[in-house]
Amino acid sequence: MKIDFGKNEFSEHIRLTLLAVLVGLTAGLASVIFKKMILLFQNQFWRAESFISSVSSQPWYLTILIPALGGLIIGPIIYYGAREAKGHGVPEIMESLIFRGGRIRAKT
Numbered sequence: 001m002k003i004d005f006g007k008n009e010f011s012e013h014i015r016l017t018l019l020a021v022l023v024g025l026t027a028g029l030a031s032v033i034f035k036k037m038i039l040l041f042q043n044q045f046w047r048a049e050s051f052i053s054s055v056s057s058q059p060w061y062l063t064i065l066i067p068a069l070g071g072l073i074i075g076p077i078i079y080y081g082a083r084e085a086k087g088h089g090v091p092e093i094m095e096s097l098i099f100r101g102g103r104i105r106a107k108t
Contacts, residue, residue, distance in 0.1 A: 048054030055063055096102060 042051060042054065043049065046054035046058075048057065
């Protein structure tokens with residue numbers, strides 16, 4: 001059995017493979033940078049190498065107050081700025097595909 005790859009199909013296959021490799025490398029690099037930035041900010045703001053040690057050394061009320069303040073800041077941003085961002089992700093994407101033709105409102 002001989003498989004005949006046309007020139008266009010083969011070059012498209014190579015292009016898609018290279019694009020997939022590029023996307024994978026970019027995503028991997030972005031995740032490493034993201035983790036390093038988390039550690040940098042954690043060290044800057046909490047003055048500790050590990051999150052557990054930093055939280056356990058803080059007063060109990062800060063352990064509750066800081067995430068609550070974060071929620072109070074992010075809540076109005078999501079409600080007024082990007083309503084598509086609320087929820088768990090997959091159900092909202094499926095709703096968009098079914099009811100809005102796959103369109104999600106662009107917010108600038």
